[in-house]
Amino acid sequence: MISGHLGIKENTLTIGGADTVELAKEYGTPLYVFDENKIRECCRAYVNSVEKYYGGNGRIHYASKAMCIKEMCRIVAEENLGIDVVSGGELYTAYAAGFPMDKVCFHGNNKTPDEIAMALEFGVGRFVVDNEYELETLSRMAREKGVTAHVLFRIKPGIDAHTHDFVKTGQIDSKFGVALETGEALDIIKKALKTDNINYCGIHCHIASQVFEVKPFCEAAEVMMDFIKVIKDETGADTKELNLGGGFGVAYGDADTPVAYDKYMEAVSDVIHKKCEEHNIALPFILMEPGRSIVAAAGITLYTVGGIKEIPDIRTYVSIDGGMADNPRYILYQSEYTFCVANKAAEPKSEVVTIAGKCCESGDLLGEGVKLQKAQIGDTLAVLTTGAYNYSMASHYNRIPNPAVVMVRDGKSRVVVKRETFEDVIKNDI
Numbered sequence: 001m002i003s004g005h006l007g008i009k010e011n012t013l014t015i016g017g018a019d020t021v022e023l024a025k026e027y028g029t030p031l032y033v034f035d036e037n038k039i040r041e042c043c044r045a046y047v048n049s050v051e052k053y054y055g056g057n058g059r060i061h062y063a064s065k066a067m068c069i070k071e072m073c074r075i076v077a078e079e080n081l082g083i084d085v086v087s088g089g090e091l092y093t094a095y096a097a098g099f100p101m102d103k104v105c106f107h108g109n110n111k112t113p114d115e116i117a118m119a120l121e122f123g124v125g126r127f128v129v130d131n132e133y134e135l136e137t138l139s140r141m142a143r144e145k146g147v148t149a150h151v152l153f154r155i156k157p158g159i160d161a162h163t164h165d166f167v168k169t170g171q172i173d174s175k176f177g178v179a180l181e182t183g184e185a186l187d188i189i190k191k192a193l194k195t196d197n198i199n200y201c202g203i204h205c206h207i208a209s210q211v212f213e214v215k216p217f218c219e220a221a222e223v224m225m226d227f228i229k230v231i232k233d234e235t236g237a238d239t240k241e242l243n244l245g246g247g248f249g250v251a252y253g254d255a256d257t258p259v260a261y262d263k264y265m266e267a268v269s270d271v272i273h274k275k276c277e278e279h280n281i282a283l284p285f286i287l288m289e290p291g292r293s294i295v296a297a298a299g300i301t302l303y304t305v306g307g308i309k310e311i312p313d314i315r316t317y318v319s320i321d322g323g324m325a326d327n328p329r330y331i332l333y334q335s336e337y338t339f340c341v342a343n344k345a346a347e348p349k350s351e352v353v354t355i356a357g358k359c360c361e362s363g364d365l366l367g368e369g370v371k372l373q374k375a376q377i378g379d380t381l382a383v384l385t386t387g388a389y390n391y392s393m394a395s396h397y398n399r400i401p402n403p404a405v406v407m408v409r410d411g412k413s414r415v416v417v418k419r420e421t422f423e424d425v426i427k428n429d430i
């Protein structure tokens with residue numbers, strides 16, 4: 001799987017026109033590398049879909065949890081996206097990057113009072129309220145500050161999306177949001193309408209991640225539109241904003257078949273228009289929150305191959321200088337990846353190996369049964385489609401410093417996050 005922004009030049013893998021082996025030499029490994037043009041292309045595909053299918057009456061918010069660094073915030077701001085943050089740290093990153101705070105949506109199922117205070121101070125555009133305790137805290141803190149908080153409510157629409165259990169969020173047994181079936185969702189909105197310093201703007205749902213079908217998004221849109229009608233009938237209130245979350249799937253391997261980005265908006269827009277007619281309500285402003293599908297494919301990770309252990313009739317371990325500390329997705333979800341020996345990219349993948357990380361855990365693998373060119377000590381190994389939920393999920397397990405992040409544009413590279421040093425790792429130890 002070599003796609004557009006990746007190429008092969010003289011047997012070497014390239015990204016955004018840059019030679020990956022040279023990048024590994026210049027910046028060291030492990031190394032996260034992103035193609036900026038690819039990120040921008042994905043942003044534009046979504047923005048154009050809102051123009052084309054929804055008359056521009058909406059906004060795409062980048063779900064920053066996928067890859068939250070200042071440079072990503074700057075890029076998506078330039079592409080006229082909003083941003084979804086889910087913690088004080090993500091909010092602070094956006095703020096520090098100069099991101100327009102009115103285009104920030106603050107999510108999270110347990111925002112702390114400190115995080116709420118920071119968000120009110122920064123003037124974030126929308127709070128996505130998860131529960132009654134949050135509503136009460138937000139109202140009290142907004143009143144004390146003399147401001148109004150503009151809110152959406154996170155709803156569990158009860159949609160079953162076919163994906164991994166850990167990334168499913170729309171069903172009733174979820175820690176996120178309020179349920180429709182039990183009347184909880186209507187009750188909290190009724191309460192919000194009578195609560196001081198709270199301005200009810202709309203509702204939000206996020207059904208799951210890594211979803212390859214359009215149908216669950218359409219079903220969620222239907223459920224949400226029917227609920228907007230219930231809110232109108234029961235309270236008289238208009239729901240001006242509908243935030244349908246993210247979750248659009250990307251290809252990690254050949255078996256994954258992502259849908260063209262504008263297909264989501266085309267199908268969902270159709271549902272919303274029909275429902276507005278049926279219920280005689282105005283078209284809501286629409287928000288969508290793709291994370292993975294903006295940034296995953298744009299990123300790769302480069303490693304240096306160390307020891308290779310052939311266990312006869314069992315398997316061959318190819319060890320690398322990174323692993324679960326920079327990419328915990330295999331140990332968490334057994335996520336599939338595509339691998340390539342970057343300095344032998346044009347050669348056939350003649351071996352089947354296990355890629356082993358360097359952490360002190362037997363489960364620290366990046367893939368098993370992996371097809372790979374014949375690897376040797378010192379080779380550069382590239383793991384593709386690591387742009388989302390890799391850097392953002394990295395840890396310091398075994399006190400391993402986080403790798404650097406390099407952005408490539410038109411063949412030119414620059415560091416956007418410096419490699420951590422051992423000093424960085426111990427800097428808060430007393």
Ligand SMILES: Cc1ncc(COP(=O)(O)O)c(C=O)c1O
Pocket residue numbers: 063066084107206208209210245246247248289290291292293
């Ligand atoms: C509320 C919300 N919006 C958007 C996203 C982004 O999802 P994805 O990266 O799969 O597009 C998530 C992911 O967990 C989420 O919880």
